[in-house]
Amino acid sequence: xxxxxxxxxxxxxxxxxxxxxxxxxxxxxxxxxxxxxxxxxxxxxxxxxxxxxxxxxxxxxxxxxxxxxxxxxxxxxxxxxxxxxxxxxxxxxxxxxxxxxxxxxxxxxxxxxxxxxxxxxxxxxxxxxxxxxxxxxxxxxxxxxxxxxxxxxxxxxxxxxxxxxxxxxxxxxxxxxxxxxxxxxxxxxxxxxxxxxxxxxxxxxxxxxxxxxxxxxxxxxxxxxxxxxxxxxxx
Amino acid sequence: xxxxxxxxxxxxxxxxxxxxxxxxxxxxxxxxxxxxxxxxxxxxxxxxxxxxxxxxxxxxxxxxxxxxxxxxxxxxxxxxxxxxxxxxxxxxxxxxxxxxxxxxxxxxxxxxxxxxxxxxxxxxxxxxxxxxxxxxxxxxxxxxxxxxxxxxxxxxxxxxxxxxxxxxxxxxxxxxxxxxxxxxxxxxxxxxxxxxxxxxxxxxxxxxxxxxxxxxxxxxxxxxxxxxxxxxxxxxxxxxxxxxxxxxxxxxxxxxxxxxxxxxxxxxxxxxxxxxxxxxxxxxxxxxxxxxxxxxxxxxxxxxxxxxxxxxxxxxxxxxxxxxxxxxxxxxxxxxxxxxxxxxxxxxxxxxxxxxxxxxxxxxxxxxxxxxxxxxxxxxxxxxxxxxxxxxxxxxxxxxxxxxxxxxxxxxxxxxxxxxxxxxxxxxxxxxxxxxxxxxxxxxxxxxxxxxxxxxxxxxxxxxxxxxxxxxxxxxxxxxxxxxxxxxxxxxxxxxxxxxxxxxxxxxxxxxxxxxxxxxxxxxxxxxxxxxxxxxxxxxxxxxxxxxx
Numbered sequence: 001x002x003x004x005x006x007x008x009x010x011x012x013x014x015x016x017x018x019x020x021x022x023x024x025x026x027x028x029x030x031x032x033x034x035x036x037x038x039x040x041x042x043x044x045x046x047x048x049x050x051x052x053x054x055x056x057x058x059x060x061x062x063x064x065x066x067x068x069x070x071x072x073x074x075x076x077x078x079x080x081x082x083x084x085x086x087x088x089x090x091x092x093x094x095x096x097x098x099x100x101x102x103x104x105x106x107x108x109x110x111x112x113x114x115x116x117x118x119x120x121x122x123x124x125x126x127x128x129x130x131x132x133x134x135x136x137x138x139x140x141x142x143x144x145x146x147x148x149x150x151x152x153x154x155x156x157x158x159x160x161x162x163x164x165x166x167x168x169x170x171x172x173x174x175x176x177x178x179x180x181x182x183x184x185x186x187x188x189x190x191x192x193x194x195x196x197x198x199x200x201x202x203x204x205x206x207x208x209x210x211x212x213x214x215x216x217x218x219x220x221x222x223x224x225x226x227x228x229x230x231x232x233x234x235x
Numbered sequence: 236x237x238x239x240x241x242x243x244x245x246x247x248x249x250x251x252x253x254x255x256x257x258x259x260x261x262x263x264x265x266x267x268x269x270x271x272x273x274x275x276x277x278x279x280x281x282x283x284x285x286x287x288x289x290x291x292x293x294x295x296x297x298x299x300x301x302x303x304x305x306x307x308x309x310x311x312x313x314x315x316x317x318x319x320x321x322x323x324x325x326x327x328x329x330x331x332x333x334x335x336x337x338x339x340x341x342x343x344x345x346x347x348x349x350x351x352x353x354x355x356x357x358x359x360x361x362x363x364x365x366x367x368x369x370x371x372x373x374x375x376x377x378x379x380x381x382x383x384x385x386x387x388x389x390x391x392x393x394x395x396x397x398x399x400x401x402x403x404x405x406x407x408x409x410x411x412x413x414x415x416x417x418x419x420x421x422x423x424x425x426x427x428x429x430x431x432x433x434x435x436x437x438x439x440x441x442x443x444x445x446x447x448x449x450x451x452x453x454x455x456x457x458x459x460x461x462x463x464x465x466x467x468x469x470x471x472x473x474x475x476x477x478x479x480x481x482x483x484x485x486x487x488x489x490x491x492x493x494x495x496x497x498x499x500x501x502x503x504x505x506x507x508x509x510x511x512x513x514x515x516x517x518x519x520x521x522x523x524x525x526x527x528x529x530x531x532x533x534x535x536x537x538x539x540x541x542x543x544x545x546x547x548x549x550x551x552x553x554x555x556x557x558x559x560x561x562x563x564x565x566x567x568x569x570x571x572x573x574x575x576x577x578x579x580x581x582x583x584x585x586x587x588x589x590x591x592x593x594x595x596x597x598x599x600x601x602x603x604x605x606x607x608x609x610x611x612x613x614x615x616x617x618x619x620x621x622x623x624x625x626x627x628x629x630x631x632x633x634x635x636x637x638x639x640x641x642x643x644x645x646x647x648x649x650x651x652x653x654x655x656x657x658x659x660x661x662x663x664x665x666x667x668x669x670x671x672x673x674x675x676x677x678x679x680x681x682x683x684x685x686x687x688x689x690x691x692x693x694x695x696x697x698x699x700x701x702x703x704x705x706x707x708x709x710x711x712x713x714x715x716x717x718x719x720x721x722x723x724x725x726x727x728x729x730x731x732x733x734x735x736x737x738x739x740x741x742x743x744x745x746x747x748x749x750x751x752x753x754x755x756x757x758x759x760x761x762x763x764x765x766x767x768x769x770x771x772x773x774x775x776x777x778x779x780x781x782x783x784x
Contacts (some may be wrong), residue, residue, distance in 0.1 A: 022392070024339075024340070027339070027340075028339060028360075030361075031339075031360045031361040032263065032264075034361045035263070035264070035267040035361055035362075036365060037363075038364075039266075039267060039270055042270070043272060066361065070340075073340065075733060080479065081476045081477075082476075082507075082508065083341070084341050084342060084477040085475055086341075086477075087444070087445070088412065089412030089413075090409065091409060094369055094373070097369070098366065098369045100771060101365035102363060102365050102366075103367075121408050123408060123411070123412075125412075125442060125444065129341055129359065179760055182463075207445065209474070210442055210443050211443055
């Protein structure tokens with residue numbers, strides 16, 4: 001497998017290193033898989049090609065795997081203190097538009113309407129890759145649980161950036177709302193929820209600091225659409 | 236239905252006329268990149284491909300490209316970073332060329348920010364049409380915003396560059412952060428340390444931004460406030476341990492404080508983060524030798540040599556260091572082999588040849604081959620005398636070491652004296668000379684010789700200033716010209732010459748010749764150590780004179 005540039009991963013044979021190696025290797029394979037699917041999707045017509053929706057779904061799953069692997073690798077590197085955290089001034093409009101564009105085929109095939117509400121001149125200091133990972137993950141969840149509508153909202157409130165992702169699904173179950181999401185949630189294999197996404201999001205939020213203030217994530221039900229509402233607050 | 240409002244800040248790009256180079260060793264990936272670019276509107280006829288670094292360099296040399304999409308990992312041979320370095324170093328690409336580095340994961344190199352050999356962007360795999368589109372758009376709007384500023388910087392017109400930054404800062408929110416950062420860098424380069432400090436402190440009061448902290452540390456180092464700088468850098472690294480520039484500056488600070496062990500530790504951390512830098516590995520080797528950690532030194536020098544094989548940034552110093560370590564480790568055969576490779580890699584460089592000879596002589600001396608060491612020392616002594624080559628001070632000292640060790644004391648002392656006269660304020664050089672004297676049991680006499688040479692040089696340098704204060708301007712200018720000739724790489728001598736010339740012109744009248752002589756002397760001084768406040772003051776006075784003429 002090409003691309004195993006692992007200078008940053010320690011060479012002592014430990015379980016963690018083996019896992020990191022494997023994750024890295026799998027990520028390369030998944031990258032090629034996604035490239036192939038994207039290429040195929042671009043070359044066929046969505047109406048006349050019968051397996052089109054199936055391919056879109058496969059592409060979506062491949063991207064989920066990729067996102068999960070990226071999150072695992074990032075958490076590993078953060079633990080080793082070798083993750084290159086890089087807060088820069090970023091346009092929220094560009095960031096949200098890019099994430100939306102990455103999911104447009106899936107949204108189309110599921111008949112979901114996505115609205116982005118953000119001022120074009122809103123800029124914030126944040127690590128673009130990490131925050132994109134958090135929002136992308138939340139959007140994936142919303143796509144899974146919404147009925148047919150999702151809002152992506154970003155605005156500044158008293159020196160804090162508030163990112164909200166709302167849907168019109170059933171909302172979070174009480175058990176999720178009650179749990180302290182800053183901690184690793186117990187693994188729930190039955191519902192396919194490992195808690196990785198929330199854990200990753202909480203870690204990313206807390207990495208963002210300004211003077212004495214820390215970022216945080218919050219979950220609630222309601223919002224504009226009456227469903228689940230995922231919030232990321234960055235100082 | 237899907238309602239994604241089109242972003243007003245992302246108009247359609249026209250790629251149809253752009254000349255594009257794809258550098259990627261993997262055939263499938265080349266196809267993927269090409270397909271994505273075509274979907275973005277590029278004309279297939281305008282896309283060229285290279286499968287490795289050498290092919291890429293050949294194409295970059297002969298063709299003009301608007302966009303380069305380069306995979307970081309290119310298998311054997313040069314990696315993407317080395318291709319970029321060579322293309323920039325040899326000016327195959329200009330400021331207008333967009334270079335996008337594709338990586339499998341985020342690397343710490345991506346966080347160094349304003350370094351000289353940075354691509355315009357890093358793009359993480361998998362690359363998609365959407366991610367490429369938005370990145371290209373961002374890069375272009377930034378290039379557009381900075382085109383005049385970079386031009387002014389290229390012409391070294393820093394005041395103009397700064398006022399251009401201010402103009403844009405008033406309305407350009409998208410580039411505000413980068414404009415601010417550039418302005419701070421400009422203030423620093425221009426030697427306006429107080430203003431840079433004010434701007435950085437007010438920025439930091441509002442938001443805790445790593446680059447601003449690091450830039451403030453840079454200002455503090457320049458102002459010789461090393462303790463505060465060190466605290467600030469350690470603070471930054473505690474939160475952002477991956478910030479390479481902060482590591483490099485911490486190394487610089489600790490080195491200036493004479494803390495060898497601290498320097499070594501800081502370098503080891505930096506190398507762990509970014510193992511692929513020729514320069515950093517060599518630095519680590521140098522410090523490790525000083526600390527007597529031969530194993531670390533050997534590893535670092537070897538890595539530096541092997542990285543250098545594919546890089547325009549390769550340095551003779553890595554080979555020299557490696558040869559010395561091998562010799563210390565009682566392995567003269569390996570040391571001589573390394574020196575042989577050095578001579579092949581730097582075949583055209585006379586200075587390197589002399590240095591390699593000197594180290595070769597020392598290898599024989601250390602392994603007890605007295606005759607061979609003597610023979611090389613004699614040959615070297617003759618070469619220095621007849622060829623009139625001017626090796627730099629590190630190389631001269633290497634030769635002095637061999638001459639001293641082989642009993643050619645007079646020649647060695649003459650060489651050391653002339654080096655110290657050329658650089659009377661270089662502490663590292665003094666330490667090196669002291670060590671050479673001590674190694675042959677001449678510690679005391681050596682210290683005296685060093686001090687005498689230093690004093691003599693300082694006298695020559697200050698004579699011009701003294702003459703001037705007595706109003707003897709013409710004689711003062713001649714004295715400073717002599718001083719400059721004697722000490723061509725001494726910043727103070729260069730600044731003093733400009734100072735007497737400018738003062739003379741202020742008293743009399745400016746002339747074309749004297750203005751250009753002053754300017755040339757000032758630029759040479761600034762090249763040695765950019766951003767000295769004295770340089771800025773003199774440059775300002777000179778510009779006034781030139782304008783009044």
